Amino acid sequence: MTPTDEAHDLLSRLGVRAEGYLTSLSPIDGRPIGSVAEAGPNDVAETCERAHAAFLAWRLVPAPRRGELVRLLGEELRAAKEPLARLVTLEAGKIVQEGLGEVQEMIDICDYAVGLSRQLYGLTIASERPSHRMMEQWHPLGVVGVISAFNFPVAVWAWNAALALVCGDPVIWKPSEKTPLTAAAVMAIVGRALHRFGDAPDGLLACLQGGREVGEALVDHPRVALVSATGSTAMGRSVGPRVAARFGRSLLELGGNNAMIVAPSADLGLAERAILFSAAGTAGQRCTTLRRLIVHESVADTLVVRLRTLFGKIRIGDPREPQTLVGPLIDEGAFEAMRRACPEVERVAAVDGGFYVRPAIVEVDAQQGKMLQETFAPVLYVVRYRDFDEAIALNNAVVQGLSSSIFTNDLKEAERFLSAAGSDCGIANVNIGPSGAEIGGAFGGEKETGGGRESGSDSWRAYMRRATNTINYSDELPLAQGITFDP
Ligand code: UN1
Numbered sequence: 362m363t364p365t366d367e368a369h370d371l372l373s374r375l376g377v378r379a380e381g382y383l384t385s386l387s388p389i390d391g392r393p394i395g396s397v398a399e400a401g402p403n404d405v406a407e408t409c410e411r412a413h414a415a416f417l418a419w420r421l422v423p424a425p426r427r428g429e430l431v432r433l434l435g436e437e438l439r440a441a442k443e444p445l446a447r448l449v450t451l452e453a454g455k456i457v458q459e460g461l462g463e464v465q466e467m468i469d470i471c472d473y474a475v476g477l478s479r480q481l482y483g484l485t486i487a488s489e490r491p492s493h494r495m496m497e498q499w500h501p502l503g504v505v506g507v508i509s510a511f512n513f514p515v516a517v518w519a520w521n522a523a524l525a526l527v528c529g530d531p532v533i534w535k536p537s538e539k540t541p542l543t544a545a546a547v548m549a550i551v552g553r554a555l556h557r558f559g560d561a562p563d564g565l566l567a568c569l570q571g572g573r574e575v576g577e578a579l580v581d582h583p584r585v586a587l588v589s590a591t592g593s594t595a596m597g598r599s600v601g602p603r604v605a606a607r608f609g610r611s612l613l614e615l616g617g618n619n620a621m622i623v624a625p626s627a628d629l630g631l632a633e634r635a636i637l638f639s640a641a642g643t644a645g646q647r648c649t650t651l652r653r654l655i656v657h658e659s660v661a662d663t664l665v666v667r668l669r670t671l672f673g674k675i676r677i678g679d680p681r682e683p684q685t686l687v688g689p690l691i692d693e694g695a696f697e698a699m700r701r702a703c704p705e706v707e708r709v710a711a712v713d714g715g716f717y718v719r720p721a722i723v724e725v726d727a728q729q730g731k732m733l734q735e736t737f738a739p740v741l742y743v744v745r746y747r748d749f750d751e752a753i754a755l756n757n758a759v760v761q762g763l764s765s766s767i768f769t770n771d772l773k774e775a776e777r778f779l780s781a782a783g784s785d786c787g788i789a790n791v792n793i794g795p796s797g798a799e800i801g802g803a804f805g806g807e808k809e810t811g812g813g814r815e816s817g818s819d820s821w822r823a824y825m826r827r828a829t830n831t832i833n834y835s836d837e838l839p840l841a842q843g844i845t846f847d848p
Contacts, residue, residue: 363390363392364387364392364451365394367451368387368395368452371444371448372448372542372545374444375441375445375549376552376553377545381570382399383570384396385540387451388452388692388715389680389688389689390712390714394452394542397541399570399571399575400569400570400575409579409584411567412532412564412567413503413504413531414564415531415561415562416529416530416531418562419529419530419562420529424478424481424528425479428475428478428479428527430554430558430561431474431475431526432475434471434550435472435475436554437557438467438468438471438519438550441546441550442464442468445546445550446461446464447681448460449464449515449543451542452514452540452542453514454691455643456680456686456687456688457680463513463516466516466519467519467523469799470516470519470520470524470800470816471523473816474524477524477527477821478527481499481528483496483497483498483827490840490841492837493839494831494834495829495831497828497829499822499825501528501826502529502587502610502826503530503584503586504587505525505530505589506534506579506582506585507522508535508576508589508591508592509591510591510592512643512647512737514537514540514544515544517614518544519547520804520815521589522566524816524824525587526566529825530587531565532565533569534566535570545568545570548568577603580600586610587609588600589823590611590614592614593735594616594735594761596615597615600613601613612813612814613810613811613812614648614804614811615648615810616648616763616810617650617764618652618759618761619639619650619651619786619796620654620755620756620795621651621654621795622756622767622768624752624767624768627660627768628770629663631768632664633668635766636651636654636741636794637672637675638794638797639651639794639795639796640654640720640741641741642796644718645738646691648763649763649764650737650796651741651795652742653732653742653744654741654743655744655746657746661743665722668741669722672721672722675687675719675720677711677719678717687717689712689715689716689717690716690717690718690738692716695737696708696718699718699738699739701736702734702736702740703723703736706718706721707721718738720739721739721741722741724743724744725744726744728742728755728759756784757785760808761810762785762787762806763788763795763810764788764795764796765784765788765795766790766794767784767789767792769791769792779791785808786806786810787804787805787806787814800816801816803820804817
């Protein structure tokens with residue numbers, strides 16, 4: 362079946378009526394697979410006002426009841442897992458296994474958020490004043506705007522939406538204009554969950570399709586309390602200050618330039634498999650993709666030979682074929698960017714109209730030039746090191762700070778890598794690759810990666826506001842710091 366026919370079939374199975382002028386092209390063959398209606402100039406403001414009205418009602422719904430909506434969403438996602446994953450494959454080009462994994466991340470975060478809906482804990486704090494109680498409460502924040510990228514076209518929305526909903530916040534989603542159909546499909550699934558839930562306020566979950574102008578209008582709208590944006594550092598550099606200028610909050614998940622250190626004691630068999638998945642998986646188009654391999658000189662020759670053999674055997678092609686490991690790049694622009702970083706890139710003739718490349722290994726003498734930038738394609742730079750301090754310094758010597766990993770069987774090295782003087786990234790792993798994080802941990806990174814944390818741990822706090830409350834149950838009015846102020 363052509364991607365176009367299959368998309369038609371999947372959209373009807375998912376209950377999506379896709380029609381409009383924003384056309385989606387499949388990276389598999391570069392041909393149109395459907396189109397959706399774009400948001401017009403007035404739609405953003407209207408949607409924000411409706412979402413704010415929804416907020417005024419939703420914030421009063423008990424959090425565990427809000428969790429019930431997320432539970433239903435998780436059920437609907439389970440029911441739609443296979444067709445939604447296949448649509449991700451058609452629209453983002455990732456292999457079926459990874460499409461299924463992406464929808465599984467959505468289901469996992471829903472389960473997580475349902476549990477969280479009974480655990481939005483605040484602290485009780487010792488007061489210095491007699492017969493006083495001090496505590497903090499976490500309250501719903503307001504409308505959350507979610508801007509997501511093509512490479513995780515549905516999961517990133519889910520990380521934000523599942524948490525925002527239990528935290529009491531409506532969500533307005535501006536998906537990538539490269540992946541409008543998967544967003545439309547998610548909204549159809551949302552519609553079914555809302556229908557089963559029954560009495561959710563109108564405007565609680567909205568989606569605005571379109572290009573940059575739509576995103577900018579959302580970013581600037583005073584009703585949007587939190588802008589959660591995933592994408593390039595250039596995008597974040599524009600979004601962050603705009604939101605800050607109106608004292609809004611932003612949660613930024615930007616570029617990564619992730620490294621792996623391979624130490625002399627490393628299990629090279631394990632390292633090799635981790636490198637394959639994290640450098641070549643998703644055709645190198647994850648923000649957590651492995652881009653820099655920092656290898657001890659004693660094992661570098663062996664490892665590079667093994668990797669070249671392994672990379673030479675990677676099956677590249679139509680991501681719908683079960684044996685394919687690497688599908689197409691998203692579009693020609695991505696191919697050109699890869700060619701600029703690596704002029705010797707081998708384009709593979711897989712399906713006409715698609716941009717298929719063989720993941721590349723580039724050995725360099727020093728970490729400089731293109732290696733310092735995030736090229737969103739499967740280019741793996743290899744640099745050698747002599748001593749461990751040098752390896753950590755190389756890991757940290759880039760402007761991005763998302764993910765990192767080390768392969769070592771030396772406990773001291775592993776612990777040093779994880780210590781305050783070790784990796785400066787938001788994610789640091791031992792004996793696994795830098796990509797493919799679980800939703801239970803906080804996800805995000807430092808420096809030009811933007812500092813935001815999504816998903817697990819206490820990331821939910823970004824979606825709420827904190828109130829500190831002091832209650833006096835005495836008949837006196839003692840002042841803090843022992844101040845007397847008597848008339
Ligand atoms: C992204 O590429 O924007 O850790 C997110 C991972 C995935 C998420 C990647 N769970 O690779």
